[in-house]
Structures are given as structure tokens and as C-alpha cells.
Amino acid sequence: MKETTLFEQPRYQTAVSHFQTLYGPGDITVFRAPGRVNLIGEHTDYNHGYVMPVAIDRDVVILARSRADGVVRLANVEPEFAPFSFALSPNIPSAPPGDWSNYVRGAAQMVAQQVGEKRPLIGFDGLVVAAPPFGVPRGAGLSSSSALTVAAAVTLAHLNEWQPPLDQFAARCSRAEWYVGTRGGVMDHFASLLGRPGQALFLDCRPGENGRYATQYATLPSGYQLLIANSGVKHRNVGGGYNYRVAACRAGVALLRRRFAGITHLRDVENVDWGELEPLLPEETAVSNLIQQGIDLGDIPNLPTDARLRVRANCRHVWSENWRVRQAVDALNGGDIARLGQLLHAAHASARDDYDISCPEIEMLVGILNSQPGVLGARLTGAGWGGCVVALVEAGEITAVVHHAQTAYHAATGIDPDVFVCTPSGGAGFVAALER
Ligand code: NG1
Numbered sequence: 253m254k255e256t257t258l259f260e261q262p263r264y265q266t267a268v269s270h271f272q273t274l275y276g277p278g279d280i281t282v283f284r285a286p287g288r289v290n291l292i293g294e295h296t297d298y299n300h301g302y303v304m305p306v307a308i309d310r311d312v313v314i315l316a317r318s319r320a321d322g323v324v325r326l327a328n329v330e331p332e333f334a335p336f337s338f339a340l341s342p343n344i345p346s347a348p349p350g351d352w353s354n355y356v357r358g359a360a361q362m363v364a365q366q367v368g369e370k371r372p373l374i375g376f377d378g379l380v381v382a383a384p385p386f387g388v389p390r391g392a393g394l395s396s397s398s399a400l401t402v403a404a405a406v407t408l409a410h411l412n413e414w415q416p417p418l419d420q421f422a423a424r425c426s427r428a429e430w431y432v433g434t435r436g437g438v439m440d441h442f443a444s445l446l447g448r449p450g451q452a453l454f455l456d457c458r459p460g461e462n463g464r465y466a467t468q469y470a471t472l473p474s475g476y477q478l479l480i481a482n483s484g485v486k487h488r489n490v491g492g493g494y495n496y497r498v499a500a501c502r503a504g505v506a507l508l509r510r511r512f513a514g515i516t517h518l519r520d521v522e523n524v525d526w527g528e529l530e531p532l533l534p535e536e537t538a539v540s541n542l543i544q545q546g547i548d549l550g551d552i553p554n555l556p557t558d559a560r561l562r563v564r565a566n567c568r569h570v571w572s573e574n575w576r577v578r579q580a581v582d583a584l585n586g587g588d589i590a591r592l593g594q595l596l597h598a599a600h601a602s603a604r605d606d607y608d609i610s611c612p613e614i615e616m617l618v619g620i621l622n623s624q625p626g627v628l629g630a631r632l633t634g635a636g637w638g639g640c641v642v643a644l645v646e647a648g649e650i651t652a653v654v655h656h657a658q659t660a661y662h663a664a665t666g667i668d669p670d671v672f673v674c675t676p677s678g679g680a681g682f683v684a685a686l687e688r
Contacts, residue, residue: 307447393634
């Protein structure tokens with residue numbers, strides 16, 4: 253996009269004037285990182301499995317001006333996010349849990365570690381612009397937090413002239429987000445950095461021996477659109493259910509290893525019949541019981557010893573979801589859209605029944621969407637417990653489906669859902685520079 257065009261847009265005009273009020277006149281560089289919607293492949297990434305996300309046309313933007321003293325000062329156009337500052341270093345102290353600055357601190361620490369002591373670290377004065385309607389909706393399973401992490405990392409990498417290969421950068425961004433206390437996988441950061449307009453990313457979340465990741469792109473079929481419906485129920489990964497699922501999968505691998513020596517992730521048993529795996533996994537067990545059996549879960553934060561884990565069903569979801577993602581790639585490449593729709597249905601049922609990550613509002617939305625002509629498939633997307641539903645819809649029916657989802661969901665729950673058509677966008681990076 254040409255600079256003049258970009259800075260003439262009201263979103264950027266307002267942001268530039270806000271920036272100048274904070275930091276005075278001078279040059280401004282703009283970076284962006286999109287959120288993502290996951291078409292299929294939920295909770296498979298941290299199991300070294302397969303995912304198929306799309307970068308969405310809602311993003312986190314950072315306006316930045318470099319500072320030679322290595323300090324990062326960051327404000328947000330949304331006043332509920334308090335400004336903060338810190339000095340770049342390979343070991344940046346964290347703010348209290350839940351503070352938005354931790355995503356930026358985690359990203360900054362990672363970049364500082366990579367750029368190393370070769371030269372002085374360049375910091376920046378910055379402004380985050382991610383308010384509705386252009387920003388990534390927060391707590392909606394569309395990776396607003398990872399978009400913030402990636403936007404901060406992209407800004408600092410650019411200012412410090414660090415240009416790693418994109419897959420390596422994405423993997424490092426994912427690890428950087430562990431700083432906030434989650435043990436998430438690589439999907440969101442890959443989607444945000446490697447997204448392409450009009451395409452879904454098929455990612456194998458297991459790195460090769462050289463540490464590189466295999467990626468492919470599948471073009472979304474013409475004549476169909478992706479609809480995103482936000483249930484309005486906020487989901488959070490910090491604490492609670494997400495890490496329980498990570499633990500259940502880890503425990504499953506440890507138990508299966510007694511029969512299948514050397515396996516490290518559920519991915520390793522993708523070609524073994526489920527019937528062979530099932531008897532080796534307990535239906536439900538307490539964390540304390542697993543620890544007594546010598547299974548190491550000690551590094552997973554927020555995991556009480558009396559937490560009960562549905563090891564068998566959780567592992568079944570991951571095992572079957574990996575199969576569905578591979579089928580979905582074949583369906584997309586073969587133009588079999590009806591088949592893709594069926595796979596989305598099946599993926600939703602598995603996420604609900606085996607992974608227990610749905611909730612009544614999501615069920616309501618999925619039901620409403622599935623009842624409409626032109627909807628091929630609908631499923632919850634992202635970590636779960638609220639957030640968004642993604643649906644594949646015939647283009648000719650999309651307006652009616654959006655309208656119906658809004659009115660029917662509001663009538664049933666009293667919540668006004670944000671329902672929108674998603675245009676797959678390009679990946680994160682430098683956008684434009686304004687020289688003054
Ligand atoms: P969201 O929906 O953005 O919270 C989380 C994880 C992903 C993946 C999905 C479930 C993080 C940063 N993101 O995404 O890696 O595991 O859940 O498929 O932890």
C-alpha cells in the first residue's frame with residue numbers, strides 16, 4: 253500500500269496524531285501483525301501435529317520511533333491498557349500476571365537474546381493500535397495475544413536489523429509467549445507471520461532434524477466465504493483448562509511410551525489404530541496419580557495436583573484431529589468442498605465431546621449456523637471455552653447467514669455477536685514509514 257494512501261485512512265490519521273501528542277513530531281514507522289482463524293486442527297500444535305489456519309484481515313498495529321538507548325516505551329490507543337517502559341535485555345523482569353505488557357516483554361527478551369551483544373540494542377517509543385473494528389477481537393480465539401507478541405517482535409527485529417527465516421522467527425515468537433505463563437504451540441505465530449492472501453496455511457508443527465518447519469498453502473475455493481461469529485464469551489489461556497489439556501496429552505504420551513518405545517508426542521502414533529491405543533490410556537485420573545507413576549508434569553504452570561485429567565478422550569481428540577487435517581488438505585486440493593464441510597462438523601464434535609472445550613453459547617452459535625442453507629460446516633475455533641465459531645458458507649448465502657446468526661443468537665442469549673466475513677490476509681511485517 254502506498255504511504256499516502258495508508259496515512260490518509262482515518263485509522264492511521266488518528267493514530268499518528270495520538271503518537272505525536274505522546275512523543276512529539278518526527279519519523280514514524282508502522283508495523284502490523286494479523287490475528288488468525290484456525291480452519292481445522294485444534295490443540296494439535298503442541299502435540300507436533302497438523303494445523304490449517306488463515307491470517308485474518310484484523311490486526312495489531314504498532315507505530316514506532318527508534319531509540320538508541322535500548323529503552324522500549326509503549327502506549328495503547330485504548331486507555332484501559334496502561335503505558336509502560338522497560339530496558340531491552342536478555343532477561344527482562346515481568347509485570348504481574350495478566351498485565352498486557354508481558355506479551356511485549358516476552359517478545360523483546362527473545363529479540364534481545366537473538367541480537368545478542370554484537371551491537372547496542374535499539375529500543376523504540378511506540379503506540380499500539382488494535383481497537384475495534386480493525387483490531388483483532390480480544391479473548392475471541394483469534395490470537396490477539398499472539399498478534400501483539402508478533403507485532404512487538406517484528407518491530408524490534410526490524411529496528412535491530414535482525415532478519416531470521418520466517419519459520420524460525422515464528423517458532424521463537426511462540427516460545428517467547430511462554431513468558432506469560434502458557435505452554436502454547438506454534439500455530440498462531442506461524443499464521444500471523446506466514447499468512448498469505450486468499451490462502452490457508454497447512455503447517456506441520458513438528459520441526460525437521462534441521463529445525464526447519466514444512467509449510468504448504470491451500471487456496472480457498474472461489475464461491476465460498478469464511479464467516480467468523482464471535483460468541484462474546486471471553487476465553488483466556490493463562491491458567492486453567494489449556495494447561496490441563498497440555499498435561500493430559502503429555503501424560504498420554506508417557507503412558508503410551510511403555511508400549512511404543514521412543515515416542516515423544518502424540519503425533520508419533522498417528523498411524524497406529526486407535527483401538528490399540530485406547531486400552532493403554534486411563535479414562536480419567538488425577539495429576540497426583542500420574543506424578544506417582546513417575547510422569548513429569550512439573551514444568552507446566554497452574555496445574556494443581558488434584559486436577560482430574562481425561563487422558564483417553566483428550567488423546568483421542570488429538571489423534572483423530574490430525575487425521576482430519578490431512579483429509580481437509582486433500583479435500584481443499586481436490587476441490588471437494590462438501591467433504592471439507594463434513595470434516596469441520598466432525599472436528600467440532602470431537603473438540604466438544606473429547607476435548608471438552610465448548611460451552612453453551614458456542615453450541616448455540618454452531619447450531620444456528622448449521623441450520624442455515626449454504627452453510628457447509630461450522631466449528632469452534634481457537635483454544636475454546638468461548639471465543640469464535642468459523643463457518644464455511646456459500647458466497648450467495650453469506651449475507652442472509654450473517655443476518656440470521658446475529659438476530660437468532662441475540663434472541664437466544666441477549667448477546668450481540670460480532671459476525672463478519674473474513675478475507676484471508678498477508679503476514680506480519682513492515683507496513684510503511686512516515687518521514688517528517
Ligand atoms: P488461542 O485460541 O489464540 O488462544 C491457543 C494456542 C494455540 C493452539 C490453540 C488451540 C497460544 C498462544 N495459542 O490459541 O497454540 O494450541 O489454542 O488449537 O497458546
